[in-house]
Amino acid sequence: MTHRIADIAAALGAEFAGDGEVMVRGASEPQQAGPDDLALAVNPKYADGLAQGAAIAAMLWPGADWQALGMKAAIFAPRGRLAMAGLTSMLDPGPDIAPGVHAMSVIDPTAQIGAGAAVGPFVTIGAGVVIGPNARIASHVSIAEGATIGPDALILQGARIGARVTIGARFVCQPGAVIGADGFSFVTPEKSGVEEIRETLGQRADIRAQSWTRIHSLGAVTIGDDVEIGANACIDRGTIRDTTIGNGTKLDNLVHIGHNVQVGNDCLLCGQVGVAGSARIGNRVVLAGQCGVNDNIFIGDDVICGGATKVFTNAPAGRVMLGYPAVKLETHVEMQKALRRLPRLAAKLAEREKVIQKS
Amino acid sequence: MTHRIADIAAALGAEFAGDGEVMVRGASEPQQAGPDDLALAVNPKYADGLAQGAAIAAMLWPGADWQALGMKAAIFAPRGRLAMAGLTSMLDPGPDIAPGVHAMSVIDPTAQIGAGAAVGPFVTIGAGVVIGPNARIASHVSIAEGATIGPDALILQGARIGARVTIGARFVCQPGAVIGADGFSFVTPEKSGVEEIRETLGQRADIRAQSWTRIHSLGAVTIGDDVEIGANACIDRGTIRDTTIGNGTKLDNLVHIGHNVQVGNDCLLCGQVGVAGSARIGNRVVLAGQCGVNDNIFIGDDVICGGATKVFTNAPAGRVMLGYPAVKLETHVEMQKALRRLPRLAAKLAEREKVIQKS
Amino acid sequence: MTHRIADIAAALGAEFAGDGEVMVRGASEPQQAGPDDLALAVNPKYADGLAQGAAIAAMLWPGADWQALGMKAAIFAPRGRLAMAGLTSMLDPGPDIAPGVHAMSVIDPTAQIGAGAAVGPFVTIGAGVVIGPNARIASHVSIAEGATIGPDALILQGARIGARVTIGARFVCQPGAVIGADGFSFVTPEKSGVEEIRETLGQRADIRAQSWTRIHSLGAVTIGDDVEIGANACIDRGTIRDTTIGNGTKLDNLVHIGHNVQVGNDCLLCGQVGVAGSARIGNRVVLAGQCGVNDNIFIGDDVICGGATKVFTNAPAGRVMLGYPAVKLETHVEMQKALRRLPRLAAKLAEREKVIQKS
Numbered sequence A, B, C: 001m002t003h004r005i006a007d008i009a010a011a012l013g014a015e016f017a018g019d020g021e022v023m024v025r026g027a028s029e030p031q032q033a034g035p036d037d038l039a040l041a042v043n044p045k046y047a048d049g050l051a052q053g054a055a056i057a058a059m060l061w062p063g064a065d066w067q068a069l070g071m072k073a074a075i076f077a078p079r080g081r082l083a084m085a086g087l088t089s090m091l092d093p094g095p096d097i098a099p100g101v102h103a104m105s106v107i108d109p110t111a112q113i114g115a116g117a118a119v120g121p122f123v124t125i126g127a128g129v130v131i132g133p134n135a136r137i138a139s140h141v142s143i144a145e146g147a148t149i150g151p152d153a154l155i156l157q158g159a160r161i162g163a164r165v166t167i168g169a170r171f172v173c174q175p176g177a178v179i180g181a182d183g184f185s186f187v188t189p190e191k192s193g194v195e196e197i198r199e200t201l202g203q204r205a206d207i208r209a210q211s212w213t214r215i216h217s218l219g220a221v222t223i224g225d226d227v228e229i230g231a232n233a234c235i236d237r238g239t240i241r242d243t244t245i246g247n248g249t250k251l252d253n254l255v256h257i258g259h260n261v262q263v264g265n266d267c268l269l270c271g272q273v274g275v276a277g278s279a280r281i282g283n284r285v286v287l288a289g290q291c292g293v294n295d296n297i298f299i300g301d302d303v304i305c306g307g308a309t310k311v312f313t314n315a316p317a318g319r320v321m322l323g324y325p326a327v328k329l330e331t332h333v334e335m336q337k338a339l340r341r342l343p344r345l346a347a348k349l350a351e352r353e354k355v356i357q358k359s
Helices: A005-014 A046-054 A080-091 A193-200 A327-357 B005-012 B042-050 B078-089 B193-198 B327-358 C005-012 C044-052 C080-093 C193-200 C329-358
Strands: A015-017 A026-027 A037-042 A057-059 A074-075 A177-179 A221-222 A234-236 A243-245 A320-322 B016-020 B026-028 B036-040 B057-060 B073-076 B178-181 B221-223 B234-236 B243-245 B319-323 C015-018 C024-028 C037-041 C057-060 C073-076 C178-181 C221-223 C235-237 C244-246 C320-322
Touching: A005 A015, A005 A074, A005 A080, A005 C235, A015 C329, A026 A080, A037 A046, A037 A080, A037 A320, A037 C037, A057 A080, A221 A234, A234 A243, A320 A327, A327 B327, A327 C329, B005 B016, B005 B073, B026 B078, B036 B042, B036 B078, B042 C193, B057 B078, B178 B221, B221 B234, B234 B243, B243 C015, B327 C329, C005 C015, C005 C073, C005 C080, C024 C080, C037 C044, C037 C235, C178 C221, C235 C244
Parallel strands: A026 A037, A037 A057, A057 A074, A177 A234, A221 A243, B026 B036, B036 B057, B057 B073, B178 B234, B221 B243, C024 C037, C037 C057, C057 C073, C178 C235, C221 C244
Antiparallel strands: A015 A074, B016 B073, C015 C073
């Protein structure tokens, strides 16, 4: 499928220059671009690449001299990455799932699937499930009894939607994600070592040999609108009430969300982030890759945590954090600087000590 | 399904007060409770919630004045979380898997499946597999050739049980778990950089360009009784002998267990914990979320590691640890306190230095 | 299946002593070995084990006195682990997948599957897929439209190969791996907090409430020859160009590779490693378990990172690193030593301060 430059510009709400009738078939990095590609050069550093490639149309930074760059047509992106969102959405062919419900699927007769659905092979949909219109459900997906999913869902290969899970509109679920596994909640007959050290901050009395009994998860998971869940990510059910994920929140691959956790709206939880049971996370929180959040704590709105930050205590709104344990970013930088110099400092002090001892 | 308060109390071995004939359908947090719900208020902090909700029956902390709280019946839980285990077990409807073996499954004729099985659609069970009575196996599960699974297993959607894996009684496997993938074991023709730096503690001679050859995993995985494995968790096969998981041990979501690892009885390995190849972990060890255990080391009985602790060396029995690298919890707290103060201390020493230099 | 000792030795290019006609059925640790097993004792520390077991044939360290150890035949392994690679490859029965394509699979008529294929039940293969000869594809695998896979592939249960992914020869894919999920790439209408703090190093002006818009992934994933991907590992598509994994590189379980990442040849990425978007990793890089690599940085050839190292900045070729944030291994050791002594040092300085104040 090809697109006119003028149409792309119109769709993006962007301006174009040159011949709006130029047709492109896809997008490319400037140096790899063929004559059918829209070269993506939203920053002057890509100018050289344009010369190496064969594109005649490009998306350029504001004010670029498109004719000097050898283009016949150009789209101008005042905010390049935002334009990328619109452009990639236009050009994405999406997954190949045939319309209708594949014959080799097992759909409970009481399930309601909205109009316009495309359901691939080896899908199971349980009793009482309700799915909104225009759902695209790839192969090997399972949607268990009583789940409710809003309109325009895209659920990719092998994703698992658990019983009684509720999901809003425009849901995107990457392959292998598990939404609604049982929470990890166990109890010993008498006080466990973990309970003890939480009270004593590390001291232990006699250690008892005990086994763990399971606390079942009666709650489910509630997910808002415009949520995306990454590949092989896991969200556990709540114990009594639901675990919740707010509107507009995005979870990356291999993220772990424990039971009873509440995540607010418009958050980004990057690859391999882990949030322990009953933690609460505000709105617009960004947790970079491999961050960890302790159980039962609260992360305020607009908190940003750098890579692998481990948050053990409540974090106030707006704080920028880093480290294990997490501290303010600037504190972390200071501490690390001082720690880098510490071996030399300690050696110097030891040297001085010797002098003092002698004198 | 509804339950009499008197029956619930009897099942939990707990006392009740008031009208034992009151019927409940489910459990709820106090403020959300409807008249059919048993409100869960095992701690006085929930008293206000009870007033907001509509429950007429509650599970209460010992000594609570149930009549003043407006209840018609009350169950008293001397150890609230333990009562929760019994109660949630009673009220959990469990997954909806039809009795018998679904027609769209592929079961090898030599497989033996015990009486009372429920096997969902798109399940594969390989040659020579033996599964005990009352197994519940959800959709998309694969159980490879020669695996043996004890009675009362619950294996959820898309879990993968590898060839010749042995599992005990009452196994619970969350969706997407992979038990019995090949170990991550590779060797270079000559000494690799990793082997070299282990000997030299970081020094390297000439670096050779070499490729890795696979060491296949001939061992399998042996899992005891009463084990639960979390969603998308992975347990690798052993190289020659089996990787082992002891009785009563629970693994959370996305946990990684390398080849040849031995985990003892009654351990808890929380979300995203990773245990590298050939490590040995004792009994009743608790590893909080995102902990890491180095290869070939030993963690003694009853060790407890806080969140994201990275254990590089053997840990004696009973130790409580935190940090990267792991140290005793109290040592970690002291070190972090001192590190927090270090920038100020260093500045002060530099100031004094200037004075000394001048004088 | 049994093997003559002389044949095993020949296959490994190793020498043997004693009766080459002795037959073995499998391999075993010395103390568990039965009379049909080849005992693996490639190091003198296993000598005692040999005496406890019942083996009559063993793989021994160079120069071992096989007769004194009670063996009838012995194979000598100058580099034990390398011999293990050859031996385990011979003895591995491999997964049980019947030749041909299982009737309960859904193969697009335009897909080309090379000669000698074994395709298990509940497999989907999309339009235009090209798979080389001798592929072994286990149950529940999905291979989406336009993917290309080289000869001799082994793809295990429930693995997900995304659309237009390109994979070389001798590919090994463990169960549940997801290759070709969409990248985690989102943009806000105006500058986000993350963009802001990257410029200001932590300072924030007014915080705006904004939602995230998805940047779709138009690129795919390109994987070289001799690559192995671990269970439940995830590799995301590139935004415009492909995410790439070089020849001979091995990824362990639960590894996360973000969009646009380039990993070189002959790397080892161990369990739960995470590599953020657009990072580049050279050749022969070894990242131990739970390492993290920041987005957009470069890791030079032959870098080795110890367990849970978090790399925030470019790393030069050949460096050996540890820590959060990553520093040279020797620097890390020095810093940790100094930090361990810091509380005592600080106390001593405080004591001295008191003396100075008084005098």
